[in-house]
Amino acid sequence: MKVAMYKAIMAAQMSRRNMLKGAASVGALAALGGANSLTSAKPAQAAAHSDLRAQLLKIPGVGMGSPTDADWQRVGELCLGPTRERVAEGEFEGVELTFLGLNNQNLHNFLFRGFLKPWEAYTGAKINWIDLAQADYNPRLQQAIATGTVDFDIIEMGAPFEGDTAGKGLLDEMPDWVKDQIEADDLVGYLQPPVGTWDGKTYRITIDGDCHTFCYRKDYFGDGAIGGAEVPRTWQEVNQVTKDLVGKTDPLTGLPAHGYLDPLKGWGGFGFYFIANRAAAYAKHPNDPAWLFDPDTMAPRVNNPAWVQAIQDVMDLIETPGAYPADQINADPGTTGFQQFLAGTGSMLMWWGDIGSSARTSDTSVVGDVVGFGINPGSDRVYNSQTGAWENTYNEAPAMAYLGWGIYVTKNVQGDDLKRKAAWSAAAHLGGKDISLWMSAYPSGFQPYRNSHFQYDEWEAAGYDRDYIEDYLGSNADSYNHPNAAIEPRIPGIFQYYSVAEDELAKGFAGQYGSAQETADAIAAAWEGITDQIGRDTQISLYRASLGL
Amino acid sequence: MEDGDRLHVVTADHISDQRRRLGKTLVWGSAALMALIMALQTLDGIGTLSIGFENWRPSLYAYLFWSTCLCVSQVLIRGEHGKRTLFVLPAALFVISMVVFPLLFGLVIAFSDWNLSSPDGRQFNGIDNLRQMAGDPFYWNAMRNMVWYTVAIVVEYAIAFGLALLLNGQIRARKFFRVAFLLPLMLSPVAVSWMIGKSMLEIRFGPISRFMRYIASEPSPDLAAPLFWIGSYISDFGQWLGWASPSFFGSAGVARAMIMMMDAWTFIPFMMIMILAGLQAIPRELFEAAEVDGASKWRQFWEVTFPLMLPVSITAILIRIIFKLKLADIIINITSGGPGGATDSVTSFIFREYRDRSNVGYGTLLAIVYLVVIVIAMTILMKLADRWMKPRY
Numbered sequence: 001m002k003v004a005m006y007k008a009i010m011a012a013q014m015s016r017r018n019m020l021k022g023a024a025s026v027g028a029l030a031a032l033g034g035a036n037s038l039t040s041a042k043p044a045q046a047a048a049h050s051d052l053r054a055q056l057l058k059i060p061g062v063g064m065g066s067p068t069d070a071d072w073q074r075v076g077e078l079c080l081g082p083t084r085e086r087v088a089e090g091e092f093e094g095v096e097l098t099f100l101g102l103n104n105q106n107l108h109n110f111l112f113r114g115f116l117k118p119w120e121a122y123t124g125a126k127i128n129w130i131d132l133a134q135a136d137y138n139p140r141l142q143q144a145i146a147t148g149t150v151d152f153d154i155i156e157m158g159a160p161f162e163g164d165t166a167g168k169g170l171l172d173e174m175p176d177w178v179k180d181q182i183e184a185d186d187l188v189g190y191l192q193p194p195v196g197t198w199d200g201k202t203y204r205i206t207i208d209g210d211c212h213t214f215c216y217r218k219d220y221f222g223d224g225a226i227g228g229a230e231v232p233r234t235w236q237e238v239n240q241v242t243k244d245l246v247g248k249t250d251p252l253t254g255l256p257a258h259g260y261l262d263p264l265k266g267w268g269g270f271g272f273y274f275i276a277n278r279a280a281a282y283a284k285h286p287n288d289p290a291w292l293f294d295p296d297t298m299a300p301r302v303n304n305p306a307w308v309q310a311i312q313d314v315m316d317l318i319e320t321p322g323a324y325p326a327d328q329i330n331a332d333p334g335t336t337g338f339q340q341f342l343a344g345t346g347s348m349l350m351w352w353g354d355i356g357s358s359a360r361t362s363d364t365s366v367v368g369d370v371v372g373f374g375i376n377p378g379s380d381r382v383y384n385s386q387t388g389a390w391e392n393t394y395n396e397a398p399a400m401a402y403l404g405w406g407i408y409v410t411k412n413v414q415g416d417d418l419k420r421k422a423a424w425s426a427a428a429h430l431g432g433k434d435i436s437l438w439m440s441a442y443p444s445g446f447q448p449y450r451n452s453h454f455q456y457d458e459w460e461a462a463g464y465d466r467d468y469i470e471d472y473l474g475s476n477a478d479s480y481n482h483p484n485a486a487i488e489p490r491i492p493g494i495f496q497y498y499s500v501a502e503d504e505l506a507k508g509f510a511g512q513y514g515s516a517q518e519t520a521d522a523i524a525a526a527w528e529g530i531t532d533q534i535g536r537d538t539q540i541s542l543y544r545a546s547l548g549l
Numbered sequence: 550m551e552d553g554d555r556l557h558v559v560t561a562d563h564i565s566d567q568r569r570r571l572g573k574t575l576v577w578g579s580a581a582l583m584a585l586i587m588a589l590q591t592l593d594g595i596g597t598l599s600i601g602f603e604n605w606r607p608s609l610y611a612y613l614f615w616s617t618c619l620c621v622s623q624v625l626i627r628g629e630h631g632k633r634t635l636f637v638l639p640a641a642l643f644v645i646s647m648v649v650f651p652l653l654f655g656l657v658i659a660f661s662d663w664n665l666s667s668p669d670g671r672q673f674n675g676i677d678n679l680r681q682m683a684g685d686p687f688y689w690n691a692m693r694n695m696v697w698y699t700v701a702i703v704v705e706y707a708i709a710f711g712l713a714l715l716l717n718g719q720i721r722a723r724k725f726f727r728v729a730f731l732l733p734l735m736l737s738p739v740a741v742s743w744m745i746g747k748s749m750l751e752i753r754f755g756p757i758s759r760f761m762r763y764i765a766s767e768p769s770p771d772l773a774a775p776l777f778w779i780g781s782y783i784s785d786f787g788q789w790l791g792w793a794s795p796s797f798f799g800s801a802g803v804a805r806a807m808i809m810m811m812d813a814w815t816f817i818p819f820m821m822i823m824i825l826a827g828l829q830a831i832p833r834e835l836f837e838a839a840e841v842d843g844a845s846k847w848r849q850f851w852e853v854t855f856p857l858m859l860p861v862s863i864t865a866i867l868i869r870i871i872f873k874l875k876l877a878d879i880i881i882n883i884t885s886g887g888p889g890g891a892t893d894s895v896t897s898f899i900f901r902e903y904r905d906r907s908n909v910g911y912g913t914l915l916a917i918v919y920l921v922v923i924v925i926a927m928t929i930l931m932k933l934a935d936r937w938m939k940p941r942y
Contacts, residue, residue: 139907142907143665163666266885325753329799329888339753340753345753496908507889507890510890510891534666
């Protein structure tokens with residue numbers, strides 16, 4: 001008998017025995033206490049679970065410095081419960097998996113390594129790591145796909161790339177037991193299917209939620225404050241306040257006051273999300289899921305009156321001397337978020353959750369005590385692409401920029417059941433409900449993404465300031481659960497569209513096009529070219545699928 | 550033994566016709582096999598045949614087999630001569646496989662429509678990419694910028710020459726200064742872009758912008774009258790220069806100039822060290838003779854130093870042009886080509902086209918056209934340089 005077969009059989013027996021043991025104890029409990037015993041066991045389990053979550057949030061504890069590898073391993077060890085229920089000790093002995101992920105800010109894969117170390121020790125599997133910088137991620141992935149050299153079994157990937165991977169049949173469908181293990185029902189509304197699914201099949205274990213929220217300086221707004229009594233609610237108001245602030249002095253820094261901080265420089269495609277925030281309020285009609293392209297023809301909507309208005313708003317501020325800080329034309333989103341807003345320049349910003357989590361913890365932030373949060377500002381009117389006319393009704397549409405990271409398993413594992421189970425078990429370990437609480441509370445590169453992350457009592461008990469957490473997390477929750485959220489299309493090459501749009505916008509903002517309309521038309525023409533190059537018919541069908549049409 | 554080889558060939562080869570035939574059969578047979586496999590792979594690749602090759606390794610193996618047979622056949626057919634050929638032939642074959650094949654592959658890609666996100670993969674599209682290039686305002690804008698960047702080398706050369714003259718003179722701590730002036734060259738352009746472009750020139754916290762704002766700010770009224778008066782004058786001057794609100798990358802001209810300066814700062818030492826080496830090679834006697842003839846320092850420079858330095862100067866400038874044409878890292882890091890494409894270089898544009906937009910076919914074509922332009926331009930420059938220098942020598 002081969003050693004591997006022997007081990008597999010032993011592992012299967014072990015697993016079966018464990019399962020029977022578990023079943024027997026439940027049976028015994030039931031026999032002992034009848035119906036009541038079950039009800040009394042539940043609170044006990046719940047209490048133990050709640051203890052675990054409280055224990056997790058204390059690693060290393062608020063104000064105890066940045067977590068280390070030892071902390072990540074400890075978290076991984078504490079969260080092994082669901083794995084132990086489904087996998088016998090040593091069951092994956094001899095299995096080797098390759099994991100491709102990011103190394104941004106020494107997070108992502110660095111955390112995963114720590115989290116998975118106890119998993120490796122328990123299951124016997126070995127994981128080989130491919131670490132990539134954010135900027136190298138897209139080319140590495142695209143080249144692997146195009147050259148047929150997908151050399152990884154598990155991948156950390158954003159939903160926008162599902163078109164490139166799931167759409168091409170490169171992913172493995174998620175087994176049902178994984179859905180149970182990760183408690184997928186707990187995901188916030190917008191991350192529920194169709195996100196993570198393709199042609200009705202589920203592929204994604206969500207480990208992150210993404211949306212842009214509105215960050216503002218509370219000391220700019222209120223009675224007698226320089227920005228006015230009320231925090232702007234619409235983009236029209238945002239622009240007006242920004243113009244009115246010209247010539248005033250920042251109450252915190254004593255330097256010139258500024259309003260909204262538009263990033264006017266590209267950011268490898270990611271800068272497009274920021275003009276999209278403005279455009280979403282104008283262009284995302286509640287009765288129409290599409291807002292970037294026409295779902296029947298893939299004709300770009302980026303040059304319709306709604307998008308043109310968004311571009312015009314930015315151009316208006318560029319035309320207003322002093323509205324932006326000097327050199328804004330050279331400010332990318334990293335600059336607006338970290339070098340400007342957190343450092344006390346400007347009073348309004350749209351960004352991912354990093355601003356909320358950094359405002360009070362980053363050494364370079366001076367706005368921790370005066371920062372407030374809300375959802376993407378709305379608009380007094382909304383453009384209806386179906387009728388081709390503006391409707392004078394209030395509209396708001398938080399933009400779900402990027403849809404967050406997920407863990408996916410590639411089809412490389414197909415044909416080897418043990419390897420497949422191991423890959424999904426590792427992925428499920430990272431996407432577990434409890435481990436996710438820790439990831440959303442401590443520096444990880446990931447935002448909250450489950451309904452259970454919004455239990456403010458847990459955060460308060462862990463030492464967080466209740467008001468701040470409610471404000472910051474509430475803006476996330478309100479965005480995620482908004483009925484008119486602007487969802488990003490998961491079509492192949494979506495970042496090509498964004499990248500070329502950034503180039504054209506840069507020209508428009510530098511005054512090289514005659515008008516906002518001309519700038520938008522140039523973007524639309526470039527988008528048509530990309531659609532034709534990738535294949536219009538496939539893009540239409542994938543776009544429709546991603547919108548759930 | 551053949552005439553002319555008496556000094557080199559030490560063994561007398563008696564090569565039979567049979568051995569010659571074997572050698573020729575070996576080389577032609579393996580060549581035919583290689584041609585056949587490559588033809589089959591090509592036909593399979595373009596879809597005429599459906600053999601189902603998974604990759605191009607069969608062609609590679611056929612090439613390696615042919616190369617080996619070619620080497621063996623040299624010895625079989627030409628004996629001792631063949632053995633001598635073997636000292637060079639494998640290296641030549643290696644170079645061919647490393648340069649010629651990739652270039653051919655690059656050309657195939659350049660004339661293809663290949664977007665990595667397209668489910669159809671690579672499709673031959675004739676001269677469509679060339680047509681697209683002809684009408685691509687971003688590419689021609691980048692080309693125009695490259696002309697500006699290249700013209701700036703004249704200024705860099707003048708500065709480098711001046712520095713080299715200084716370091717060639719009898720100055721104190723000459724060795725220290727030589728090393729100190731070389732330091733920027735040792736820095737990675739990425740580090741330069743972060744340290745200078747993103748940190749020192751940062752408009753709010755950067756020390757340079759802080760200094761400029763300080764200069765342009767009103768002097769304290771507590772100062773004594775004469776000092777206040779001087780301060781006001783300096784402040785007015787600073788404000789006139791626009792230093793009250795400094796902006797280094799806000800307008801097209803200034804941003805381009807800043808990129809030029811950062812690149813120059815990194816590479817002037819390179820030109821300087823080449824010119825310095827040239828200066829040290831000029832015989833002292835020439836200057837002494839000129840001095841005896843009553844030539845002033847200025848005249849010595851123009852009549853002795855500069856003409857003698859021309860060959861070194863031309864070489865330094867040509868190499869610098871090659872470096873300059875590859876300018877990308879500083880631009881990508883600091884301006885991403887902005888504002889509005891004012892600082893974009895061809896390489897940084899190709900980088901965006903190829904990497905951010907996965908447009909492999911078009912990106913490759915742009916790179917190959919750029920390569921051809923560089924080769925032609927450098928050839929013309931070298932010919933011209935040759936002509937300029939000839940009358941003097």
